Amino acid sequence: MxxxxxxxxxxxxxxxxxxxxxxxxxxxxxxxxSLPRTGFVFFIAATVVMVSIPLLSLLGRPELWWILLFIAIAVAGVWWAISHSYRTGExxxxxxxxxxxxxxxxxxxxxxxxxxxxxxxxxxxxxxxxxxxxxxxxxxxxxxxxxxxxxxxxxxxxxxxxxxxxxxxxxxxxxxxx
Incomplete structure (x- = not known):
């Protein structure tokens, strides 16, 4: 409670x-x-791992860097949004x-x-x-x-x-x- x-x-x-x-x-x-800090860390880590698995097929190709850039922006956006939610809920x-x-x-x-x-x-x-x-x-x-x-x-x-x-x-x- x-x-x-x-x-x-x-x-x-x-x-x-x-x-x-x-x-x-x-x-x-x-x-x-509903999402404690430890759950937040686990969620971000699981997201990075799941998004990285399809990237294995692009290893050694120049397209990897473009896709990696967009994935990094998406993960950073989720990180910022959840962190902002924690700050405003304090x-x-x-x-x-x-x-x-x-x-x-x-x-x-x-x-x-x-x-x-x-x-x-x-x-x-x-x-x-x-x-x-x-x-x-x-x-x-x-x-x-x-x-x-x-x-x-x-x-x-x-x-x-x-x-x-x-x-x-x-x-x-x-x-x-x-």
């Missing part, structure tokens, strides 16, 4: 029902990648519960970061089944500002995240035990 709940030390966080009030939690969100979102503060940081592919801070007592997690840019659009409303969360997740993942986030917000709103 392209998100993970952790405690502040980076360890997997307990379920919301078994969590002590005031425990700091974080959820890290990232886009799903979005990270980190939502942290820090006592009386809810802090969302969105790290963009160009290395800029956008912050949002609110009091969890007043924050509402809203799931919009329709009307958003994606189905089951998940937003956080705190004060006058509304921010999106996990727009790159699947609708099922956004629904599950909404339930988990709602449980943690309920815990953050619970009065402290004397």
């Amino acid at each position: 392209p998100y993970r709940w952790t405690d502040t030390a980076g360890n997997p966080a307990p379920e919301p029902s078994g969590q002590a009030p005031g425990t700091a939690d974080q959820v890290h969100l990232w886009p799903y990648r 979005v990270r979102e980190v939502l942290s519960f820090r006592g009386a503060e809810l802090h969302l940081i969105r790290h963009e592919p160009d290395q800029t970061a956008r912050d949002w801070v609110a009091n969890p007592h007043w924050v509402r997690a809203e799931l919009h089944p329709s009307g958003g840019p994606v189905p089951d659009y998940l937003t956080l409303r705190g004060g006058a500002r509304v921010v999106e969360l996990g727009a790159f997740l699947t609708p099922e993942e956004r629904r599950k995240l909404h339930r988990e986030l709602q449980a943690r917000l309920d815990l953050a709103r619970a009065p402290a035990a004397p």
Whole structure:
């Protein structure tokens, strides 16, 4: 799943029902990648090998260099396209519960970061089944500002995240035990 709940030390966080009030939690969100980096290397290597096999019949002929040039351009184009997809998909979102503060940081592919801070007592997690840019659009409303969360997740993942986030917000709103 392209998100993970952790405690502040980076360890997997307990379920919301078994969590002590005031425990700091974080959820890290990232886009799903169907082709991991190792798969990318394997794909490029397999493409070069499969394209090179027919070239064996042209060894020693001048036509080999012209065809090799076009094959190199095609492989370089595929390499660039997949690498560009990786770079643009380097979005990270980190939502942290820090006592009386809810802090969302969105790290963009160009290395800029956008912050949002609110009091969890007043924050509402809203799931919009329709009307958003994606189905089951998940937003956080705190004060006058509304921010999106996990727009790159699947609708099922956004629904599950909404339930988990709602449980943690309920815990953050619970009065402290004397």
